Amino acid sequence: MIKTLTGQKIGFAGLGNMGSAMARHLHEAGAEMVVWNRSDAPAEKAVALGMRRALSLPELAREIGAGIVCINLTTTEVVEQMVFGAGGLAEGLSPEALIIDFGTTSVPATREFARRARWLDVPVSGGQVGAEAGNLTLMAGGSAEDFARALPVLRVVGERITHMGGPGAGQVTKLANQLIVAQTIDAVAQALRLAELAGVDAALVREALLGGFAESRILHLHGDRMVRRDFAPGGRSTLQLKDVRLICELAGNLGFHSPTLENCRAQWETFVHEKGGGDLDHSGLFRMYE
DSSP, X not given: OOOTXXXXXXXXXXXXXXXXXHHHHHHHTTOEEEEEOSSHHHHHHHHHTTOEEOSSHHHHHHHHTTSEEEEOOSSHHHHHHHHHSTTSGGGTOOXXXXXXXXXXXXXXXXXXXXXXXXXXXXXXXXHHHHHHHTOEEEEEESOHHHHHHHHHHHHHHEEEEEEEESTTHHHHHHHHHHHHHHHHHHHHHHHHXXXXXXXXXXXXXXXXXXXXXXXXXXXXXXXXXXXXXXXXOSSBHHHHHHHHHHHHHHHHHHTOOOHHHHHHHHHHXXXXXXXXXXXXXXXXXXXXXX
């Protein structure tokens, strides 16, 4: 990788499946990385690669000074606590520091965060595969000035990068993405299970449909998982449900009513809470039809 970030010190909080890969790419691009994670193992792995571990979030913020801090955390509530709560980043954050939020969080909350700190919401699409390859799709919300400042960092972890507009616009775009993803997973699961019940090989059905109008990344990747019954978590179903709830929150705030969206939420709620599928990959929704 070209050392495009040599001389920059960048913070990264949240070293899950996605965050670990993204922090590694930034490190390989020459940045001096200071990382933080709630659990030890991912942080220790980052240290073994040559990154430096901050023992607290205020320490990380002080280390970065007026630079850039990336966060990739699970929920809106966690973001608020880790940034603005007791022992959070804000306790050591410079007014000039820029926070890049790579997670998927509530639109109203994101707009409030952007009033309290320099904030760029940049949710991503592409999953763990895209994070590992460094070719994620990035959707940014925030000022043009902050987007330009963040662009060298974004280009290291993403391939398709679009500035969508002001604060929250990135999150709106990601929720539109997740609406399509959540309902397409359900449609692919129904189609492949229906084929099986009719006595047709679901693997051949999937293969036949690739290249036609039904082709999608979900049919390609998650359809294969469904056929093989391989639901080891990449994107956990509990996080898919979290995103569907955020879509419904946004729709409710806007007065947007959709029976298919309501049914989609009901399916994910049932799968996660009644069927115990929360820790399975979101392609595991297939099991609802077995």
